[in-house]
Amino acid sequence: MSQTAAQVNHKVQAFLDDLKGKTIDHVFFVACGGSSAIMYPSKYVFDREAKAISSDLYSSNEFIQRNPVQLGENTLVILCSHSGNTPETVKAAGFARKKGALTIAMTFEPDSPLAKEAEYVAVYDWGENAQAINTNYGVLYQIVFGALHVLENHLAFEQAIDGLNKLQAVYDKALKQEADHAKAFAKAHEKEDIIYTMASGANYGVAYSYSICILMEMQWIHSHAIHAGEYFHGPFEIIDESVPFIILLGLDETRPLEERALSFSKRYGKKLTVLDAETYDFSGIDDSVKGYLAPLVLNRVLRSYADELAEARNHPLSQRRYMWKVEY
Structure with missing residues:
Protein backbone atom coordinates (compact mmCIF):
# COMPACT_ATOMS: atom_id res chain seq x y z
CA MET A 1 0.00 0.00 0.00
CA LEU A 155 -2.11 12.92 -11.59
CA ALA A 156 -3.40 15.31 -8.89
CA PHE A 157 -4.57 12.53 -6.55
CA GLU A 158 -1.38 12.43 -4.50
CA GLN A 159 -1.17 16.24 -4.32
CA ALA A 160 -4.80 16.43 -3.20
CA ILE A 161 -4.42 13.81 -0.47
CA ASP A 162 -1.16 15.38 0.68
CA GLY A 163 -2.88 18.77 0.76
CA LEU A 164 -5.80 17.40 2.78
CA ASN A 165 -3.35 15.83 5.19
CA LYS A 166 -1.69 19.24 5.73
CA LEU A 167 -4.93 21.20 5.78
CA GLN A 168 -5.49 21.03 9.53
CA ALA A 169 -2.41 23.17 10.06
CA VAL A 170 -3.88 25.73 7.65
CA TYR A 171 -7.15 25.67 9.60
CA ASP A 172 -5.42 26.17 12.93
CA LYS A 173 -3.38 29.16 11.74
CA ALA A 174 -6.34 30.74 9.94
CA LEU A 175 -8.59 30.40 12.99
CA LYS A 176 -5.98 32.05 15.18
CA GLN A 177 -5.50 34.79 12.61
CA GLU A 178 -9.24 35.45 12.39
CA ALA A 179 -10.19 35.10 16.07
CA ASP A 180 -10.38 38.81 16.85
CA HIS A 181 -11.99 39.56 13.49
CA ALA A 182 -14.71 36.99 14.19
CA LYS A 183 -15.52 38.62 17.53
CA ALA A 184 -15.60 42.06 15.91
CA PHE A 185 -17.89 40.75 13.17
CA ALA A 186 -20.28 39.34 15.76
CA LYS A 187 -20.41 42.58 17.73
CA ALA A 188 -20.99 44.64 14.58
CA HIS A 189 -23.70 42.35 13.17
CA GLU A 190 -25.57 41.05 16.21
CA LYS A 191 -28.60 43.25 15.49
CA GLU A 192 -28.63 43.02 11.69
CA ASP A 193 -31.84 41.80 10.05
CA ILE A 194 -30.18 40.85 6.78
CA ILE A 195 -26.68 39.80 5.69
CA TYR A 196 -25.75 38.88 2.11
CA THR A 197 -22.95 36.51 1.13
CA MET A 198 -21.05 36.53 -2.16
CA ALA A 199 -18.49 34.34 -3.93
CA SER A 200 -17.90 32.46 -7.18
CA GLY A 201 -16.37 29.27 -8.55
CA ALA A 202 -15.28 26.68 -6.03
CA ASN A 203 -16.19 29.06 -3.19
CA TYR A 204 -19.82 29.67 -4.10
CA GLY A 205 -21.05 26.67 -2.12
CA VAL A 206 -19.48 28.12 1.03
CA ALA A 207 -21.38 31.40 0.56
CA TYR A 208 -24.54 29.44 -0.19
CA SER A 209 -24.17 27.26 2.89
CA TYR A 210 -23.47 30.22 5.17
CA SER A 211 -26.51 32.02 3.80
CA ILE A 212 -29.11 29.26 4.02
CA CYS A 213 -27.74 27.07 6.83
CA ILE A 214 -26.11 29.54 9.22
CA LEU A 215 -27.81 32.89 8.73
CA MET A 216 -31.31 31.74 7.74
CA GLU A 217 -31.66 28.36 9.42
CA MET A 218 -29.55 28.77 12.54
CA GLN A 219 -29.82 32.53 13.18
CA TRP A 220 -33.13 33.49 11.52
CA ILE A 221 -31.41 36.34 9.69
CA HIS A 222 -32.61 37.15 6.18
CA SER A 223 -29.93 36.29 3.64
CA HIS A 224 -29.15 35.39 0.07
CA ALA A 225 -26.04 33.93 -1.55
CA ILE A 226 -25.07 36.04 -4.55
CA HIS A 227 -22.81 34.68 -7.27
CA ALA A 228 -20.08 37.25 -7.93
CA GLY A 229 -20.57 36.79 -11.67
CA GLU A 230 -24.27 37.65 -11.33
CA TYR A 231 -23.72 40.62 -9.04
CA PHE A 232 -23.78 43.14 -11.88
CA HIS A 233 -26.92 41.66 -13.41
CA GLY A 234 -29.29 42.83 -10.69
CA PRO A 235 -28.10 42.24 -7.12
CA PHE A 236 -25.62 45.14 -7.01
CA GLU A 237 -28.59 47.55 -6.95
CA ILE A 238 -29.15 46.56 -3.31
CA ILE A 239 -25.83 47.71 -1.90
CA ASP A 240 -25.45 50.93 0.06
CA GLU A 241 -23.71 51.98 3.24
CA SER A 242 -26.30 50.23 5.43
CA VAL A 243 -26.33 46.75 3.82
CA PRO A 244 -23.94 44.08 5.22
CA PHE A 245 -22.07 41.78 2.84
CA ILE A 246 -19.72 38.87 3.44
CA ILE A 247 -17.46 38.60 0.40
CA LEU A 248 -15.21 35.60 -0.16
CA LEU A 249 -12.07 35.62 -2.30
CA GLY A 250 -10.65 32.26 -3.25
CA LEU A 251 -7.64 30.99 -5.15
CA ASP A 252 -9.27 29.41 -8.19
CA GLU A 253 -9.69 30.68 -11.73
CA THR A 254 -12.82 32.69 -10.92
CA ARG A 255 -11.10 34.98 -8.41
CA PRO A 256 -11.27 37.95 -10.85
CA LEU A 257 -15.08 37.79 -10.59
CA GLU A 258 -14.87 38.10 -6.82
CA GLU A 259 -12.29 40.89 -7.01
CA ARG A 260 -14.45 42.88 -9.41
CA ALA A 261 -17.48 42.52 -7.13
CA LEU A 262 -15.43 43.54 -4.11
CA SER A 263 -14.00 46.58 -5.87
CA PHE A 264 -17.46 47.87 -6.72
CA SER A 265 -18.79 47.08 -3.25
CA LYS A 266 -16.03 49.12 -1.61
CA ARG A 267 -17.17 52.17 -3.59
CA TYR A 268 -20.74 52.12 -2.30
CA GLY A 269 -20.85 49.88 0.75
CA LYS A 270 -19.37 50.19 4.23
CA LYS A 271 -20.49 47.03 6.00
CA LEU A 272 -18.19 44.65 4.15
CA THR A 273 -16.62 41.58 5.71
CA VAL A 274 -13.92 40.20 3.39
CA LEU A 275 -12.33 36.79 3.82
CA ASP A 276 -9.42 36.37 1.42
CA ALA A 277 -7.81 32.95 1.06
CA GLU A 278 -4.61 34.66 -0.10
CA THR A 279 -4.03 35.84 3.47
CA TYR A 280 -3.88 32.28 4.84
CA ASP A 281 -0.74 30.16 5.04
CA PHE A 282 -0.91 27.24 2.59
CA SER A 283 2.76 26.37 3.05
CA GLY A 284 3.71 22.91 1.83
CA ILE A 285 0.55 22.44 -0.23
CA ASP A 286 1.00 22.02 -3.98
CA ASP A 287 -0.09 24.99 -6.08
CA SER A 288 -2.18 22.72 -8.31
CA VAL A 289 -4.70 22.04 -5.53
CA LYS A 290 -4.67 25.27 -3.49
CA GLY A 291 -7.66 26.66 -5.38
CA TYR A 292 -9.65 23.54 -4.56
CA LEU A 293 -8.68 23.57 -0.89
CA ALA A 294 -9.34 27.28 -0.34
CA PRO A 295 -13.13 26.81 0.03
CA LEU A 296 -12.54 24.33 2.85
CA VAL A 297 -10.48 26.89 4.74
CA LEU A 298 -12.97 29.69 4.11
CA ASN A 299 -15.76 27.44 5.31
CA ARG A 300 -13.91 26.56 8.52
CA VAL A 301 -13.17 30.21 9.24
CA LEU A 302 -16.76 31.20 8.59
CA ARG A 303 -17.90 28.61 11.10
CA SER A 304 -15.92 30.45 13.76
CA TYR A 305 -17.69 33.63 12.69
CA ALA A 306 -20.99 31.80 13.11
CA ASP A 307 -20.06 30.65 16.61
CA GLU A 308 -19.23 34.19 17.65
CA LEU A 309 -22.39 35.60 16.07
CA ALA A 310 -24.57 33.04 17.84
CA GLU A 311 -22.90 33.93 21.14
CA ALA A 312 -23.35 37.66 20.63
CA ARG A 313 -27.01 37.23 19.68
CA ASN A 314 -27.70 34.74 22.48
CA HIS A 315 -29.17 32.52 19.78
CA PRO A 316 -27.60 29.02 19.82
CA LEU A 317 -26.85 27.47 16.44
CA SER A 318 -28.93 24.48 17.52
CA GLN A 319 -32.13 26.51 17.96
CA ARG A 320 -34.96 25.81 15.52
CA ARG A 321 -38.62 26.79 15.07
CA TYR A 322 -39.70 24.28 12.47
CA MET A 323 -36.90 21.91 11.51
CA TRP A 324 -37.37 18.51 13.19
CA LYS A 325 -40.22 20.03 15.25
CA VAL A 326 -43.25 20.13 12.94
CA GLU A 327 -44.47 18.16 9.94
CA TYR A 328 -43.14 19.40 6.59
Whole structure:
Protein backbone atom coordinates (compact mmCIF):
# COMPACT_ATOMS: atom_id res chain seq x y z
CA MET A 1 0.00 0.00 0.00
CA SER A 2 1.34 3.43 -0.95
CA GLN A 3 1.66 6.23 1.58
CA THR A 4 -1.14 8.09 -0.20
CA ALA A 5 -3.48 5.09 -0.04
CA ALA A 6 -2.74 4.72 3.66
CA GLN A 7 -4.08 8.24 4.25
CA VAL A 8 -7.39 7.57 2.47
CA ASN A 9 -10.54 6.59 4.37
CA HIS A 10 -10.62 2.78 4.26
CA LYS A 11 -14.20 2.73 2.97
CA VAL A 12 -13.29 5.18 0.23
CA GLN A 13 -10.28 3.06 -0.67
CA ALA A 14 -12.49 -0.04 -0.92
CA PHE A 15 -14.80 1.89 -3.25
CA LEU A 16 -11.87 3.06 -5.37
CA ASP A 17 -10.50 -0.48 -5.60
CA ASP A 18 -13.87 -1.71 -6.90
CA LEU A 19 -14.14 1.22 -9.28
CA LYS A 20 -11.16 -0.04 -11.27
CA GLY A 21 -12.20 -1.40 -14.64
CA LYS A 22 -15.63 0.22 -14.57
CA THR A 23 -16.83 2.69 -17.20
CA ILE A 24 -18.22 5.95 -15.84
CA ASP A 25 -19.17 8.80 -18.15
CA HIS A 26 -21.28 10.94 -15.82
CA VAL A 27 -21.23 11.86 -12.13
CA PHE A 28 -24.18 13.20 -10.17
CA PHE A 29 -23.71 14.96 -6.83
CA VAL A 30 -26.97 14.60 -4.91
CA ALA A 31 -27.89 16.04 -1.51
CA CYS A 32 -29.90 18.75 0.26
CA GLY A 33 -29.02 21.89 2.23
CA GLY A 34 -25.56 22.00 3.76
CA SER A 35 -24.76 18.54 2.45
CA SER A 36 -25.44 19.84 -1.04
CA ALA A 37 -23.36 22.95 -0.49
CA ILE A 38 -20.23 20.96 0.32
CA MET A 39 -20.47 19.42 -3.15
CA TYR A 40 -20.04 22.68 -5.08
CA PRO A 41 -16.22 22.60 -4.89
CA SER A 42 -16.21 18.98 -6.09
CA LYS A 43 -18.40 19.87 -9.06
CA TYR A 44 -15.85 22.59 -9.80
CA VAL A 45 -13.05 20.02 -9.65
CA PHE A 46 -14.80 17.83 -12.23
CA ASP A 47 -15.46 20.80 -14.50
CA ARG A 48 -11.78 21.73 -14.41
CA GLU A 49 -10.09 18.33 -14.31
CA ALA A 50 -12.24 15.58 -15.87
CA LYS A 51 -11.52 15.01 -19.55
CA ALA A 52 -14.33 12.64 -20.51
CA ILE A 53 -16.65 12.62 -17.48
CA SER A 54 -19.39 15.21 -17.18
CA SER A 55 -21.09 16.05 -13.90
CA ASP A 56 -24.17 17.66 -12.40
CA LEU A 57 -25.27 18.72 -8.93
CA TYR A 58 -28.88 18.19 -7.88
CA SER A 59 -31.06 18.73 -4.87
CA SER A 60 -32.18 15.21 -3.97
CA ASN A 61 -35.89 15.49 -4.67
CA GLU A 62 -35.40 17.29 -7.97
CA PHE A 63 -32.92 14.59 -8.98
CA ILE A 64 -35.74 12.07 -8.67
CA GLN A 65 -38.46 14.20 -10.24
CA ARG A 66 -36.31 15.44 -13.11
CA ASN A 67 -35.03 11.91 -13.76
CA PRO A 68 -31.96 12.89 -15.84
CA VAL A 69 -31.67 10.94 -19.07
CA GLN A 70 -27.92 10.36 -18.44
CA LEU A 71 -28.66 8.36 -15.28
CA GLY A 72 -27.85 4.71 -15.91
CA GLU A 73 -25.27 1.95 -15.74
CA ASN A 74 -22.34 4.22 -16.60
CA THR A 75 -23.21 6.74 -13.93
CA LEU A 76 -21.68 7.40 -10.52
CA VAL A 77 -23.97 9.03 -7.95
CA ILE A 78 -22.37 10.58 -4.88
CA LEU A 79 -24.84 11.34 -2.10
CA CYS A 80 -24.54 12.98 1.32
CA SER A 81 -26.69 13.41 4.41
CA HIS A 82 -25.17 14.20 7.80
CA SER A 83 -27.79 12.27 9.74
CA GLY A 84 -28.30 9.74 6.97
CA ASN A 85 -32.03 10.24 7.56
CA THR A 86 -32.83 12.91 4.95
CA PRO A 87 -35.86 11.26 3.26
CA GLU A 88 -35.26 12.78 -0.17
CA THR A 89 -31.62 11.70 -0.24
CA VAL A 90 -32.35 8.18 0.98
CA LYS A 91 -34.99 7.89 -1.73
CA ALA A 92 -32.56 9.31 -4.32
CA ALA A 93 -30.03 6.60 -3.49
CA GLY A 94 -32.60 3.88 -4.08
CA PHE A 95 -33.80 5.59 -7.25
CA ALA A 96 -30.26 5.74 -8.64
CA ARG A 97 -29.58 2.09 -7.87
CA LYS A 98 -32.77 1.02 -9.62
CA LYS A 99 -31.49 2.86 -12.67
CA GLY A 100 -28.31 0.80 -12.52
CA ALA A 101 -26.03 3.59 -11.29
CA LEU A 102 -23.12 3.07 -8.93
CA THR A 103 -23.79 4.84 -5.63
CA ILE A 104 -21.60 5.95 -2.76
CA ALA A 105 -23.04 7.80 0.21
CA MET A 106 -21.37 9.99 2.81
CA THR A 107 -22.76 10.34 6.32
CA PHE A 108 -21.80 10.76 9.94
CA GLU A 109 -24.11 7.89 10.95
CA PRO A 110 -22.87 4.46 9.77
CA ASP A 111 -26.14 2.67 10.62
CA SER A 112 -28.45 5.24 9.02
CA PRO A 113 -31.01 4.54 6.27
CA LEU A 114 -28.81 6.24 3.67
CA ALA A 115 -25.82 4.09 4.63
CA LYS A 116 -27.97 1.01 4.07
CA GLU A 117 -29.55 2.23 0.83
CA ALA A 118 -26.35 3.10 -1.07
CA GLU A 119 -24.02 0.47 -2.50
CA TYR A 120 -21.01 2.02 -0.77
CA VAL A 121 -20.83 4.26 2.28
CA ALA A 122 -18.04 6.44 3.65
CA VAL A 123 -18.40 7.73 7.21
CA TYR A 124 -16.76 11.04 8.07
CA ASP A 125 -15.80 12.65 11.37
CA TRP A 126 -17.53 15.70 12.81
CA GLY A 127 -16.90 18.23 15.54
CA GLU A 128 -14.09 20.41 16.82
CA ASN A 129 -11.65 17.51 17.14
CA ALA A 130 -12.20 16.18 13.61
CA GLN A 131 -9.11 16.47 11.42
CA ALA A 132 -9.61 18.23 8.09
CA ILE A 133 -8.86 15.17 5.96
CA ASN A 134 -11.55 13.15 7.78
CA THR A 135 -14.39 15.70 7.66
CA ASN A 136 -17.22 15.68 5.12
CA TYR A 137 -15.29 17.98 2.78
CA GLY A 138 -12.12 15.92 3.19
CA VAL A 139 -13.76 12.56 2.57
CA LEU A 140 -15.66 13.91 -0.44
CA TYR A 141 -12.40 15.12 -1.99
CA GLN A 142 -10.88 11.70 -1.37
CA ILE A 143 -13.75 10.21 -3.39
CA VAL A 144 -13.57 12.83 -6.14
CA PHE A 145 -9.81 12.95 -6.70
CA GLY A 146 -9.62 9.19 -6.19
CA ALA A 147 -12.27 8.57 -8.84
CA LEU A 148 -10.48 10.86 -11.29
CA HIS A 149 -7.25 8.98 -10.62
CA VAL A 150 -8.83 5.55 -11.14
CA LEU A 151 -10.99 6.46 -14.14
CA GLU A 152 -8.72 8.90 -15.97
CA ASN A 153 -5.32 8.35 -14.37
CA HIS A 154 -5.42 11.91 -13.12
CA LEU A 155 -2.11 12.92 -11.59
CA ALA A 156 -3.40 15.31 -8.89
CA PHE A 157 -4.57 12.53 -6.55
CA GLU A 158 -1.38 12.43 -4.50
CA GLN A 159 -1.17 16.24 -4.32
CA ALA A 160 -4.80 16.43 -3.20
CA ILE A 161 -4.42 13.81 -0.47
CA ASP A 162 -1.16 15.38 0.68
CA GLY A 163 -2.88 18.77 0.76
CA LEU A 164 -5.80 17.40 2.78
CA ASN A 165 -3.35 15.83 5.19
CA LYS A 166 -1.69 19.24 5.73
CA LEU A 167 -4.93 21.20 5.78
CA GLN A 168 -5.49 21.03 9.53
CA ALA A 169 -2.41 23.17 10.06
CA VAL A 170 -3.88 25.73 7.65
CA TYR A 171 -7.15 25.67 9.60
CA ASP A 172 -5.42 26.17 12.93
CA LYS A 173 -3.38 29.16 11.74
CA ALA A 174 -6.34 30.74 9.94
CA LEU A 175 -8.59 30.40 12.99
CA LYS A 176 -5.98 32.05 15.18
CA GLN A 177 -5.50 34.79 12.61
CA GLU A 178 -9.24 35.45 12.39
CA ALA A 179 -10.19 35.10 16.07
CA ASP A 180 -10.38 38.81 16.85
CA HIS A 181 -11.99 39.56 13.49
CA ALA A 182 -14.71 36.99 14.19
CA LYS A 183 -15.52 38.62 17.53
CA ALA A 184 -15.60 42.06 15.91
CA PHE A 185 -17.89 40.75 13.17
CA ALA A 186 -20.28 39.34 15.76
CA LYS A 187 -20.41 42.58 17.73
CA ALA A 188 -20.99 44.64 14.58
CA HIS A 189 -23.70 42.35 13.17
CA GLU A 190 -25.57 41.05 16.21
CA LYS A 191 -28.60 43.25 15.49
CA GLU A 192 -28.63 43.02 11.69
CA ASP A 193 -31.84 41.80 10.05
CA ILE A 194 -30.18 40.85 6.78
CA ILE A 195 -26.68 39.80 5.69
CA TYR A 196 -25.75 38.88 2.11
CA THR A 197 -22.95 36.51 1.13
CA MET A 198 -21.05 36.53 -2.16
CA ALA A 199 -18.49 34.34 -3.93
CA SER A 200 -17.90 32.46 -7.18
CA GLY A 201 -16.37 29.27 -8.55
CA ALA A 202 -15.28 26.68 -6.03
CA ASN A 203 -16.19 29.06 -3.19
CA TYR A 204 -19.82 29.67 -4.10
CA GLY A 205 -21.05 26.67 -2.12
CA VAL A 206 -19.48 28.12 1.03
CA ALA A 207 -21.38 31.40 0.56
CA TYR A 208 -24.54 29.44 -0.19
CA SER A 209 -24.17 27.26 2.89
CA TYR A 210 -23.47 30.22 5.17
CA SER A 211 -26.51 32.02 3.80
CA ILE A 212 -29.11 29.26 4.02
CA CYS A 213 -27.74 27.07 6.83
CA ILE A 214 -26.11 29.54 9.22
CA LEU A 215 -27.81 32.89 8.73
CA MET A 216 -31.31 31.74 7.74
CA GLU A 217 -31.66 28.36 9.42
CA MET A 218 -29.55 28.77 12.54
CA GLN A 219 -29.82 32.53 13.18
CA TRP A 220 -33.13 33.49 11.52
CA ILE A 221 -31.41 36.34 9.69
CA HIS A 222 -32.61 37.15 6.18
CA SER A 223 -29.93 36.29 3.64
CA HIS A 224 -29.15 35.39 0.07
CA ALA A 225 -26.04 33.93 -1.55
CA ILE A 226 -25.07 36.04 -4.55
CA HIS A 227 -22.81 34.68 -7.27
CA ALA A 228 -20.08 37.25 -7.93
CA GLY A 229 -20.57 36.79 -11.67
CA GLU A 230 -24.27 37.65 -11.33
CA TYR A 231 -23.72 40.62 -9.04
CA PHE A 232 -23.78 43.14 -11.88
CA HIS A 233 -26.92 41.66 -13.41
CA GLY A 234 -29.29 42.83 -10.69
CA PRO A 235 -28.10 42.24 -7.12
CA PHE A 236 -25.62 45.14 -7.01
CA GLU A 237 -28.59 47.55 -6.95
CA ILE A 238 -29.15 46.56 -3.31
CA ILE A 239 -25.83 47.71 -1.90
CA ASP A 240 -25.45 50.93 0.06
CA GLU A 241 -23.71 51.98 3.24
CA SER A 242 -26.30 50.23 5.43
CA VAL A 243 -26.33 46.75 3.82
CA PRO A 244 -23.94 44.08 5.22
CA PHE A 245 -22.07 41.78 2.84
CA ILE A 246 -19.72 38.87 3.44
CA ILE A 247 -17.46 38.60 0.40
CA LEU A 248 -15.21 35.60 -0.16
CA LEU A 249 -12.07 35.62 -2.30
CA GLY A 250 -10.65 32.26 -3.25
CA LEU A 251 -7.64 30.99 -5.15
CA ASP A 252 -9.27 29.41 -8.19
CA GLU A 253 -9.69 30.68 -11.73
CA THR A 254 -12.82 32.69 -10.92
CA ARG A 255 -11.10 34.98 -8.41
CA PRO A 256 -11.27 37.95 -10.85
CA LEU A 257 -15.08 37.79 -10.59
CA GLU A 258 -14.87 38.10 -6.82
CA GLU A 259 -12.29 40.89 -7.01
CA ARG A 260 -14.45 42.88 -9.41
CA ALA A 261 -17.48 42.52 -7.13
CA LEU A 262 -15.43 43.54 -4.11
CA SER A 263 -14.00 46.58 -5.87
CA PHE A 264 -17.46 47.87 -6.72
CA SER A 265 -18.79 47.08 -3.25
CA LYS A 266 -16.03 49.12 -1.61
CA ARG A 267 -17.17 52.17 -3.59
CA TYR A 268 -20.74 52.12 -2.30
CA GLY A 269 -20.85 49.88 0.75
CA LYS A 270 -19.37 50.19 4.23
CA LYS A 271 -20.49 47.03 6.00
CA LEU A 272 -18.19 44.65 4.15
CA THR A 273 -16.62 41.58 5.71
CA VAL A 274 -13.92 40.20 3.39
CA LEU A 275 -12.33 36.79 3.82
CA ASP A 276 -9.42 36.37 1.42
CA ALA A 277 -7.81 32.95 1.06
CA GLU A 278 -4.61 34.66 -0.10
CA THR A 279 -4.03 35.84 3.47
CA TYR A 280 -3.88 32.28 4.84
CA ASP A 281 -0.74 30.16 5.04
CA PHE A 282 -0.91 27.24 2.59
CA SER A 283 2.76 26.37 3.05
CA GLY A 284 3.71 22.91 1.83
CA ILE A 285 0.55 22.44 -0.23
CA ASP A 286 1.00 22.02 -3.98
CA ASP A 287 -0.09 24.99 -6.08
CA SER A 288 -2.18 22.72 -8.31
CA VAL A 289 -4.70 22.04 -5.53
CA LYS A 290 -4.67 25.27 -3.49
CA GLY A 291 -7.66 26.66 -5.38
CA TYR A 292 -9.65 23.54 -4.56
CA LEU A 293 -8.68 23.57 -0.89
CA ALA A 294 -9.34 27.28 -0.34
CA PRO A 295 -13.13 26.81 0.03
CA LEU A 296 -12.54 24.33 2.85
CA VAL A 297 -10.48 26.89 4.74
CA LEU A 298 -12.97 29.69 4.11
CA ASN A 299 -15.76 27.44 5.31
CA ARG A 300 -13.91 26.56 8.52
CA VAL A 301 -13.17 30.21 9.24
CA LEU A 302 -16.76 31.20 8.59
CA ARG A 303 -17.90 28.61 11.10
CA SER A 304 -15.92 30.45 13.76
CA TYR A 305 -17.69 33.63 12.69
CA ALA A 306 -20.99 31.80 13.11
CA ASP A 307 -20.06 30.65 16.61
CA GLU A 308 -19.23 34.19 17.65
CA LEU A 309 -22.39 35.60 16.07
CA ALA A 310 -24.57 33.04 17.84
CA GLU A 311 -22.90 33.93 21.14
CA ALA A 312 -23.35 37.66 20.63
CA ARG A 313 -27.01 37.23 19.68
CA ASN A 314 -27.70 34.74 22.48
CA HIS A 315 -29.17 32.52 19.78
CA PRO A 316 -27.60 29.02 19.82
CA LEU A 317 -26.85 27.47 16.44
CA SER A 318 -28.93 24.48 17.52
CA GLN A 319 -32.13 26.51 17.96
CA ARG A 320 -34.96 25.81 15.52
CA ARG A 321 -38.62 26.79 15.07
CA TYR A 322 -39.70 24.28 12.47
CA MET A 323 -36.90 21.91 11.51
CA TRP A 324 -37.37 18.51 13.19
CA LYS A 325 -40.22 20.03 15.25
CA VAL A 326 -43.25 20.13 12.94
CA GLU A 327 -44.47 18.16 9.94
CA TYR A 328 -43.14 19.40 6.59
